[in-house]
Amino acid sequence: MIKVDEKGFYGKFGGAYIPEMLHPNIEELKENYEAIMASQEFQDEFRGLLKDYVGRPTPLYFASRLSEKYGAKIYLKREDLCHTGAHKVNNTIGQIILAKKLGKKRIIAETGAGQHGVATATVCALMGMECTVYMGEIDIARQHPNVERMKILGAKVVPATSGSKTLKDATNEAMRAWINNPVDTHYIIGSVVGPHPYPEMVARFQSVISEEMKWQLKEKEGRENPDIVIACVGGGSNAAGAFYHYYNTPEVRLVAAEAAGLGVLSGKSAATTVLGTPGVLHGSKTILMQTEDGQVVEPHSISAGLDYPGIGPVHAHLFDVGRAEFVAVEDKDAMAAGIELSQLEGIIPAIESAHALHALNMIEYSKEDVIVINLSGRGDKDLDTYIKWGGY
Amino acid sequence: MNRIHTLFETKKARVLSIYFTAGFPALEDTFPIMEAAQAGGADIIEIGVPYSDPVADGPTIQDSNMIALENGISLKKIFDQLKGFRAKIHIPVVMMGYLNPIIQYGMEAFCQKCKEVGVDGLILPDLPMQQYQDDYKELFEQYGLVNTFLISPQTSEKRIREIDENTSGFIYMVSSHSTTGAKTGISEEQIAYFERVKAMNLKNPRLIGFGISDSETFTTASNYSNGAIIGSAFIKTVKDSKNLSEDIQKYIQSVVN
Numbered sequence: 042m043i044k045v046d047e048k049g050f051y052g053k054f055g056g057a058y059i060p061e062m063l064h065p066n067i068e069e070l071k072e073n074y075e076a077i078m079a080s081q082e083f084q085d086e087f088r089g090l091l092k093d094y095v096g097r098p099t100p101l102y103f104a105s106r107l108s109e110k111y112g113a114k115i116y117l118k119r120e121d122l123c124h125t126g127a128h129k130v131n132n133t134i135g136q137i138i139l140a141k142k143l144g145k146k147r148i149i150a151e152t153g154a155g156q157h158g159v160a161t162a163t164v165c166a167l168m169g170m171e172c173t174v175y176m177g178e179i180d181i182a183r184q185h186p187n188v189e190r191m192k193i194l195g196a197k198v199v200p201a202t203s204g205s206k207t208l209k210d211a212t213n214e215a216m217r218a219w220i221n222n223p224v225d226t227h228y229i230i231g232s233v234v235g236p237h238p239y240p241e242m243v244a245r246f247q248s249v250i251s252e253e254m255k256w257q258l259k260e261k262e263g264r265e266n267p268d269i270v271i272a273c274v275g276g277g278s279n280a281a282g283a284f285y286h287y288y289n290t291p292e293v294r295l296v297a298a299e300a301a302g303l304g305v306l307s308g309k310s311a312a313t314t315v316l317g318t319p320g321v322l323h324g325s326k327t328i329l330m331q332t333e334d335g336q337v338v339e340p341h342s343i344s345a346g347l348d349y350p351g352i353g354p355v356h357a358h359l360f361d362v363g364r365a366e367f368v369a370v371e372d373k374d375a376m377a378a379g380i381e382l383s384q385l386e387g388i389i390p391a392i393e394s395a396h397a398l399h400a401l402n403m404i405e406y407s408k409e410d411v412i413v414i415n416l417s418g419r420g421d422k423d424l425d426t427y428i429k430w431g432g433y
Numbered sequence: 434m435n436r437i438h439t440l441f442e443t444k445k446a447r448v449l450s451i452y453f454t455a456g457f458p459a460l461e462d463t464f465p466i467m468e469a470a471q472a473g474g475a476d477i478i479e480i481g482v483p484y485s486d487p488v489a490d491g492p493t494i495q496d497s498n499m500i501a502l503e504n505g506i507s508l509k510k511i512f513d514q515l516k517g518f519r520a521k522i523h524i525p526v527v528m529m530g531y532l533n534p535i536i537q538y539g540m541e542a543f544c545q546k547c548k549e550v551g552v553d554g555l556i557l558p559d560l561p562m563q564q565y566q567d568d569y570k571e572l573f574e575q576y577g578l579v580n581t582f583l584i585s586p587q588t589s590e591k592r593i594r595e596i597d598e599n600t601s602g603f604i605y606m607v608s609s610h611s612t613t614g615a616k617t618g619i620s621e622e623q624i625a626y627f628e629r630v631k632a633m634n635l636k637n638p639r640l641i642g643f644g645i646s647d648s649e650t651f652t653t654a655s656n657y658s659n660g661a662i663i664g665s666a667f668i669k670t671v672k673d674s675k676n677l678s679e680d681i682q683k684y685i686q687s688v689v690n
């Protein structure tokens with residue numbers, strides 16, 4: 042059974058390894074989030090905004106040309122059509138309503154590529170809340186349009202100048218900022234990472250993805266369960282959302298695509314389950330890329346959204362017990378898959394999502410299999426990378 | 434008997450604990466800094482184990498961690514440097530570090546090594562009480578290591594009492610809601626918190642840390658507790674030092690006198 046226990050563990054992974062200074066905040070969340078999420082008032086507001094503001098339900102699109110090419114019935118779950126261009130907003134909508142109910146006045150967040158930062162800045166504008174986004178100095182330079190998007194939306198973007206100056210350091214900075222502002226501030230974490238209850242809470246907000254998949258498949262295929270669900274994994278929030286309602290349906294195969302960067306053995310990779318070992322990062326026990334001495338290693342992927350040295354504890358558990366198949370997709374194969382989808386279906390995917398597409402070349406399936414690929418985001422933010430890459 | 438317990442039996446006021454980062458400013462400075470801290474009049478030494486992602490620390494300690502790691506420090510190396518230190522150092526020594534490097538070293542191997550070289554206690558800021566009790570309490574006790582917990586102005590009275598029940602060395606009172614080195618000076622709000630905790634009559638001694646930097650802040654903190662911990666200000670002293678031993682002793686004397 043894939044389920045979080047009351048201490049926040051999925052099997053061996055999870056928990057809340059946090060400095061005592063954050064204990065009251067985490068307790069407050071833990072004590073309240075389930076009751077708030079279960080309330081009719083919350084559900085009405087959450088569902089209402091997902092529908093009218095985000096544009097849900099997102100289509101489940103039968104990709105006929107892609108299906109023909111690969112020899113299977115392939116559906117794309119179109120999270121790329123969400124407002125702001127990725128699944129990230131499902132979570133930020135949920136968390137900002139929660140923050141309001143907890144009486145918080147300010148929001149902080151971390152971002153790597155800027156997608157979660159933009160999704161957070163967006164909902165802060167929507168709710169009239171002050172927003173500060175921490176972003177690695179290096180990411181600020183390489184994701185400039187998203188920095189400006191956040192600023193247009195009224196957010197303050199603070200460079201994280203510590204450590205390797207990327208996503209993991211932005212996360213450290215956000216945690217430090219929370220320690221320094223514990224009372225009136227809510228920290229909107231962008232993936233299924235961090236101390237309990239974040240991983241489960243974020244997964245529940247994202248679980249709308251598989252909730253919709255079920256009835257959409259029922260309509261189209263006459264059955265709720267696909268044979269295979271494929272999603273990319275950075276921290277793992279879109280994958281957790283796409284897997285959530287299938288965790289305990291063993292006949293549905295779950296496939297997680299990690300970023301192999303230049304190759305798992307190249308020294309420039311983000312294939313956490315291949316290269317990582319158990320450890321503690323950002324408040325939870327999980328699998329992470331680290332040196333023998335326990336120093337966290339800087340990963341590499343062409344997609345900034347997958348450039349994280351760990352994975353959410355639920356994915357570490359899915360890996361550990363063999364419930365999900367993990368594949369490691371190299372930069373070059375993801376880029377080719379992104380260009381292929383663009384030209385077969387007229388959809389330019391985010392490079393993160395392109396990793397999930399390439400998994401079609403790495404797993405076994407048969408012609409009758411119904412496969413759902415979670416298309417977590419659109420490629421607009423990645424145009425520069427596509428242009429520099431060429432090959433189309 | 435554990436040196437931490439012995440210390441607080443004989444000294445109840447103005448206890449000074451000095452935190453420094455192992456392997457900083459230079460790789461082999463670990464032991465010389467300990468010697469100088471003792472000579473200067475420190476009562477406890479906290480050896481910081483460097484980590485790539487120290488979430489509870491501000492820029493000063495972060496930088497010292499980064500430099501120490503660049504210098505080539507590791508837990509293995511620290512234990513090498515500590516071999517035989519008890520020939521010269523008689524005051525209590527505590528290891529302070531984040532969990533991950535210790536987990537990679539192996540928690541039991543770590544405890545065993547601590548005992549072997551003569552470390553008295555541990556401060557693991559990202560090991561919460563629950564996890565300590567579930568996973569490590571027995572192990573630490575088996576190796577005679579005293580585990581210290583932090584409390585902050587936001588910690589509820591109920592939890593402070595729980596922590597007091599589960600600690601036997603001292604309680605580390607974080608002086609304000611902040612990371613290390615973030616604030617200087619002590620505000621009235623902080624004093625109110627110090628008084629509130631003092632009035633709880635806890636069984637354990639209390640040391641106040643974060644934002645303590647000089648004789649004035651040390652004395653103020655000591656008025657409401659059994660003493661204080663200096664970290665970032667000490668790191669700054671060693672960072673700029675041309676003569677470690679002399680500067681450290683001068684600095685510590687300027688704080689305690």
Ligand SMILES: Cc1ncc(COP(=O)(O)O)c(C=O)c1O
Nearest residue numbers: 275276277278279346393417418
């Ligand atoms: C489009 C897209 N997909 C996937 C991810 C990776 O995050 P997660 O693994 O949490 O879904 C990101 C992160 O920025 C993203 O923007």
